Amino acid sequence: xxxxxxxxxxxxxxxxxxxxxxxxxxxxxxxxxxxxxxxxxxxxxxxxxxxxxxxxxxxxxxxxxxxxxxxxxxxxxxxxxxxxxxxxxxxxxxxxxxxxxxxxxxxxxxxxxxxxxxxxxxxxxxxxxxxxxxxxxxxxxxxxxxxxxxxxxxxxxxxxxxxxxxxxxxxxxxxxxxxxxxxxxxxxxxxxxxxxxxxxxxxxxxxxxxxxxxxxxxxxxxxxxxxxxxxxxxxxxxxxxxxxxxxxxxxxxxxxxxxxxxxxxxxxxxxxxxxxxxxxxxxxxxxxxxxxxxxxxxxxxxxxxxxxxxxxxxxxxxxxxxxxxxxxxxxxxxxxxxxxxxxxxxxxxxxxxxxxxxxxxxxxxxxxxxxxxxxxxxxxxxxxxxxx
Amino acid sequence: xxxxxxxxxxxxxxxxxxxxxxxxxxxxxxxxxxxxxxxxxxxxxxxxxxxxxxxxxxxxxxxxxxxxxxxxxxxxxxxxxxxxxxxxxxxxxxxxxxxxxxxxxxxxxxxxxxxxxxxxxxxxxxxxxxxxxxxxxxxxxxxxxxxxxxxxxxxxxxxxxxxxxxxxxxxxxxxxxxxxxxxxxxxxxxxxxxxxxxxxxxxxxxxxxxxxxxxxxxxxxxxxxxxxxxxxxxxxxxxxxxxxxxxxxxxxxxxxxxxxxxxxxxxxxxxxxxxxxxxxxxxxxxxxxxxxxxxxxxxxxxxxxxxxxxxxxxxxxxxxxxxxxxxxxxxxxxxxxxxxxxxxxxxxxxxxxxxxxxxxxxxxxxxxxxxxxxxxxxxxxxxxxxxxxxxxxxxxxxxxxxxxxxxxxxxxxxxxxxxxxxxxxxxxxxxxxxxxxxxxxxxxxxxxxxxxxxxxxxxxxxxxxxxxxxxxxxxxxxxxxxxxxxxxxxxxxxxxxxx
Numbered sequence: 001x002x003x004x005x006x007x008x009x010x011x012x013x014x015x016x017x018x019x020x021x022x023x024x025x026x027x028x029x030x031x032x033x034x035x036x037x038x039x040x041x042x043x044x045x046x047x048x049x050x051x052x053x054x055x056x057x058x059x060x061x062x063x064x065x066x067x068x069x070x071x072x073x074x075x076x077x078x079x080x081x082x083x084x085x086x087x088x089x090x091x092x093x094x095x096x097x098x099x100x101x102x103x104x105x106x107x108x109x110x111x112x113x114x115x116x117x118x119x120x121x122x123x124x125x126x127x128x129x130x131x132x133x134x135x136x137x138x139x140x141x142x143x144x145x146x147x148x149x150x151x152x153x154x155x156x157x158x159x160x161x162x163x164x165x166x167x168x169x170x171x172x173x174x175x176x177x178x179x180x181x182x183x184x185x186x187x188x189x190x191x192x193x194x195x196x197x198x199x200x201x202x203x204x205x206x207x208x209x210x211x212x213x214x215x216x217x218x219x220x221x222x223x224x225x226x227x228x229x230x231x232x233x234x235x236x237x238x239x240x241x242x243x244x245x246x247x248x249x250x251x252x253x254x255x256x257x258x259x260x261x262x263x264x265x266x267x268x269x270x271x272x273x274x275x276x277x278x279x280x281x282x283x284x285x286x287x288x289x290x291x292x293x294x295x296x297x298x299x300x301x302x303x304x305x306x307x308x309x310x311x312x313x314x315x316x317x318x319x320x321x322x323x324x325x326x327x328x329x330x331x332x333x334x335x336x337x338x339x340x341x342x343x344x345x346x347x348x349x350x351x352x353x354x355x356x357x358x359x360x361x362x363x364x365x366x367x368x369x370x371x372x373x374x375x376x377x378x379x380x381x382x383x384x385x386x387x388x
Numbered sequence: 389x390x391x392x393x394x395x396x397x398x399x400x401x402x403x404x405x406x407x408x409x410x411x412x413x414x415x416x417x418x419x420x421x422x423x424x425x426x427x428x429x430x431x432x433x434x435x436x437x438x439x440x441x442x443x444x445x446x447x448x449x450x451x452x453x454x455x456x457x458x459x460x461x462x463x464x465x466x467x468x469x470x471x472x473x474x475x476x477x478x479x480x481x482x483x484x485x486x487x488x489x490x491x492x493x494x495x496x497x498x499x500x501x502x503x504x505x506x507x508x509x510x511x512x513x514x515x516x517x518x519x520x521x522x523x524x525x526x527x528x529x530x531x532x533x534x535x536x537x538x539x540x541x542x543x544x545x546x547x548x549x550x551x552x553x554x555x556x557x558x559x560x561x562x563x564x565x566x567x568x569x570x571x572x573x574x575x576x577x578x579x580x581x582x583x584x585x586x587x588x589x590x591x592x593x594x595x596x597x598x599x600x601x602x603x604x605x606x607x608x609x610x611x612x613x614x615x616x617x618x619x620x621x622x623x624x625x626x627x628x629x630x631x632x633x634x635x636x637x638x639x640x641x642x643x644x645x646x647x648x649x650x651x652x653x654x655x656x657x658x659x660x661x662x663x664x665x666x667x668x669x670x671x672x673x674x675x676x677x678x679x680x681x682x683x684x685x686x687x688x689x690x691x692x693x694x695x696x697x698x699x700x701x702x703x704x705x706x707x708x709x710x711x712x713x714x715x716x717x718x719x720x721x722x723x724x725x726x727x728x729x730x731x732x733x734x735x736x737x738x739x740x741x742x743x744x745x746x747x748x749x750x751x752x753x754x755x756x757x758x759x760x761x762x763x764x765x766x767x768x769x770x771x772x773x774x775x776x777x778x779x780x781x782x783x784x785x786x787x788x789x790x791x792x793x794x795x796x797x798x799x800x801x802x803x804x805x806x807x808x809x810x811x812x813x814x815x816x817x818x819x820x821x822x823x824x825x826x827x828x829x830x831x832x833x834x835x836x837x838x839x840x841x842x843x844x845x846x847x848x849x850x851x852x853x854x855x856x857x858x859x860x861x862x863x864x865x866x867x868x869x870x871x872x873x874x875x876x877x878x879x880x881x882x883x884x885x886x887x
Binding site for chain 1: 679
């Protein structure tokens with residue numbers, strides 16, 4: 001009998017889970033209270049990055065994901081979601097930062113990331129400010145348009161037989177053995193399921209709780225600035241080396257470390273701030289002016305360029321800043337796929353493949369559960385199953 | 389201004405001017421900012437101060453006595469230092485702070501140079517008005533096809549007629565003053581295509597009868613149009629425009645009751661300029677990010693929800709004028725006064741030392757809102773307007789997104805303009821959906837009121853200006869006092885109702 005899977009969340013991670021699970025022949029229903037890609041998926045820059053990750057479980061997933069993005073592009077057409085292998089350029093602002101960056105890059109290289117030392121950063125980005133001491137070029141870094149990517153993945157899943165049902169999840173229905181047999185929606189409907197994938201992103205903590213398998217997923221607010229459209233001025237994803245420190249940080253206060261890149265539409269995106277303020281949606285003009293100042297220091301031509309809009313979203317992060325991907329031992333049938341923080345777009349295909357591998361009980365598209373045990377929810381639980 | 393302000397008013401049109409004047413009369417300190425170089429907003433738009441003597445525009449205006457009285461009242465308060473008037477200042481964001489509101493603005497008086505600054509006060513009044521609502525049609529992006537509001541702004545702001553043979557189309561009473569103004573400047577207005585049926589008014593006779601001033605105003609325009617032999621054609625619409633570097637013709641069709649063109653009625657008319665307007669869309673960009681609740685209005689727009697004293701749902705934030713629902717300048721003035729009275733009361737200021745019964749503005753507002761509602765119901769968007777579009781018709785002009793692409797997105801499940809934006813880029817360009825938003829909404833979610841997308845940046849601002857704000861904490865110099873507007877009337881501002 002075909003395994004029935006309900007994927008909760010139609011963001012890019014949920015869409016990738018549905019795509020891989022449906023491709024593997026499973027019976028897939030995707031459910032979301034909103035339309036496809038309307039949450040954090042629509043609030044990011046579309047980063048597919050290796051450059052910002054230190055060696056470890058996340059980088060292992062990211063390397064697989066980078067390969068799978070190319071596969072998805074080959075299958076669905078890279079233009080359907082603006083897949084662009086533009087490469088990343090991390091620049092240091094001073095000699096000390098450069099030394100730290102180069103040491104970091106050397107460790108990444110040892111873990112299989114392509115990283116190239118750059119002494120004259122303006123050879124790669126002619127509009128960078130003069131006097132920057134150097135940087136590292138990461139040719140594997142790429143970009144996608146995340147909502148188009150989520151929509152394309154979901155469409156492909158539907159072609160493989162998946163269904164999309166708009167609705168909100170209220171809880172899990174379990175059998176006498178405690179195994180999931182279905183998902184109850186807020187409308188009172190029951191979707192039959194042998195497995196439920198929690199791909200609710202920033203709301204993954206709440207969905208996990210409703211399913212009886214709580215995981216700690218917290219929101220971290222970020223703003224992105226968008227300029228007026230320009231002729232191509234910035235070729236790579238360019239960011240300052242302090243971004244690497246910001247990603248891994250747990251500080252509560254505001255952090256900004258500037259990432260500047262062009263888009264297919266001609267606009268320039270400037271990220272990224274990180275604030276732990278819960279789900280507070282209010283505008284923070286101090287963040288906007290800080291990001292503007294940092295971007296202008298990297299690219300002085302930006303001083304005369306108009307900020308056209310700003311948007312903000314909530315990155316979902318787990319206390320140890322690693323995503324939680326894998327079956328929850330407390331409720332057999334519940335599989336988590338959330339907590340990707342700012343890397344959800346990049347990590348989506350590998351997360352979908354890894355979830356599918358867990359569901360199948362065997363490797364799928366290069367994702368071997370045995371190689372990604374560091375992402376299992378068990379790490380948050382005591383041997384008895386209670387949260388640590 | 390040395391002492392801190394009690395109130396920031398954003399927008400110096402009829403509502404903002406009246407609110408500021410009333411609040412100042414009540415003894416509080418006010419900052420009044422507006423993006424334009426002169427007081428008056430769109431309704432009382434005037435040429436820049438230095439050109440006023442050369443460009444006569446008085447005959448284009450309605451209620452100029454009131455405008456001048458308000459200008460005088462404001463000028464007097466500038467002299468005492470209690471009004472900090474900031475013309476040429478665009479507000480790009482407003483945020484709540486512990487003890488009030490911070491209005492983030494850019495000073496553009498020396499454009500293209502911009503200076504970012506922050507204006508703070510415990511109370512905020514948003515009177516940012518409205519702008520022309522547009523419906524796309526084949527050829528609407530040909531040069532020379534303007535909004536009726538744009539035609540009017542050229543006339544009032546510079547004495548410029550946009551063409552010599554002009555067709556106007558759309559719906560609503562605003563078409564009439566624009567036609568009359570153009571005709572008075574010697575423009576041949578070849579047709580005023582009003583999509584609504586004049587009988588629609590008869591369904592709401594009460595508000596019409598209770599607002600004789602409005603009725604008289606309309607009759608005045610009708611007489612002017614008759615005098616200039618301007619043909620007003622009810623139940624018709626401009627359904628296409630053609631031309632290359634400049635518009636050369638339009639196609640006008642009679643409309644069936646659902647708004648679709650009647651087959652066989654289309655005719656081609658040669659023109660060198662076109663003005664189109666389908667009512668107005670309120671400018672809510674500063675209010676939505678603050679979290680102010682919206683409510684539906686009769687014209688299909690969501691507007692900011694206010695109580696009987698113009699208070700929004702966010703404590704300390706007030707709104708007046710078209711942001712609360714499109715209703716014209718007389719209503720805006722009364723809403724501005726009403727808002728100022730609430731602000732004075734909420735600040736604990738003493739009673740207003742002005743004549744007039746306290747209830748007067750409120751009853752006028754109620755009466756005039758009823759009129760505005762009747763007007764909106766009599767001038768709906770024709771339900772079948774999308775039938776004018778071909779799949780190739782551009783709907784989002786900034787990103788060149790066609791009607792066909794939007795229909796495809798809808799077929800794929802996009803059920804509102806936000807989702808269409810994510811999938812097609814419609815509304816992602818320079819105007820941020822201000823032009824195409826209502827149309828995209830109608831194409832995807834007709835039947836619901838149009839709620840604009842949240843725009844955290846209300847006007848484009850250079851990154852350099854923002855960067856400077858980050859590096860140097862604000863200490864904005866007070867702008868120099870410009871000359872007082874001409875005082876051709878001795879009237880003080882009183883609480884008399886608008887004519």
